[in-house]
Amino acid sequence: MARTSGIIVIGNEILSGKTQDENALFLVRELRDLGVDVRKIAVIPDELDLIAHEVREFSKAYDYVFTTGGVGPTHDDLTMDGIALAFDQKIIRHDELESILRHYYSDELIDGNLRMADVPDGARLVGGGGIWFPVIAVENVFIFPGVPEILQRKFNRIKELFRDKPYHLREVFLLADEGQIARILHDLLGEFPDLMLGSYPYVDNPVYSIKLTLESKEPEYLDRALDKLLGRLSEIRLVPVKV
């Protein structure tokens, strides 16, 4: 079984359409590449109870949880408080984070900056060392900022922690109507129940109208399923455009 994960995107600006989220797409692609199954993405507002509720649910349901956004010194940065509430922890000022911040801001430090050192009790620092601010983790929850450039840099530093057996993918493109092949796909899954099989229609594309995706962590199983599928497709009058 693949390790599972969930992504919680925290931010009113996404829900009001002011900002296009890039972080969930980055994370799903990276996690898939690492062999980790993303089971759910939730986009929620900057509200304490909603953050706590979602973090609690995700933490129970998945091996890893990634949050993005809501870390910073202003009133709408409630992720740390929400995660603390989710795990019934207090917020404490973290000594190591405080000294990193004092070093970074030096003479220009003001109280507001130190809010970045306030984290749930029991928080761990991951992937620090040399680089100025580590990733903060609480239980199985890894906390990332909303700014895509920073999130990506931080994720890249710790991603090897999550690497698992890779997924293998095969694609079949067809010029057909989904109704014509529904039965074949249904039968294929009867024979290969562990196959991840997707069927996606395309409109207004002259070359193909359906993309089928076959996936598995077991390449031999995958290729047996693919052979079976191509055999069945050849029995009906379809054009497998490209494999």
Place this chain on the structure above:
Amino acid sequence: MARTSGIIVIGNEILSGKTQDENALFLVRELRDLGVDVRKIAVIPDELDLIAHEVREFSKAYDYVFTTGGVGPTHDDLTMDGIALAFDQKIIRHDELESILRHYYSDELIDGNLRMADVPDGARLVGGGGIWFPVIAVENVFIFPGVPEILQRKFNRIKELFRDKPYHLREVFLLADEGQIARILHDLLGEFPDLMLGSYPYVDNPVYSIKLTLESKEPEYLDRALDKLLGRLSEIRLVPVKV
């Protein structure tokens, strides 16, 4: 109070990073423009129980629910079944939808195509008439396909159903550190508790490092809050770059 809504994006292809979802972004922008508050977006797999669970939760929590994806004739199209399960309804073959499909496919109709006429008992057809396939709604849930071109066409046909009092937005751009203004923002919300106030940091931008967004459905209230904010910002040494 604004009408509330939630968006459920259904599809393994989004969670595995194979497809970039465009539908949630389209819908949040349209709904915001219509004056409707989007409270949550969930992206979930093509799995019956998960769809039913999410639809049930969203339907209770929000005035309107929009689902995208998982409608079609193949094994991974489980949205109708999931919605039926959420409301303890059976799937029935809908006479009017069947006749639309029979007319559309004519001599080329095969059984698989008619699965598109199988909907939860009690489903309503919205925004039909002249155009070949209406939007299907069950209770407060509006069901859209995953193909963005079709979703957009369908949404545009029915969007006036949702129009509400509009939101008004003011933006302030600053070259500052969020820590410097956190107190001011906190105080502003104390005085204007109904203000929607966002503070967003930008990295590596030479012109501004923070965007503040102020929103309300009451333009006078909004402008009073804006005046107050600009007054307070002028007391400290910041550069309000643009209003």
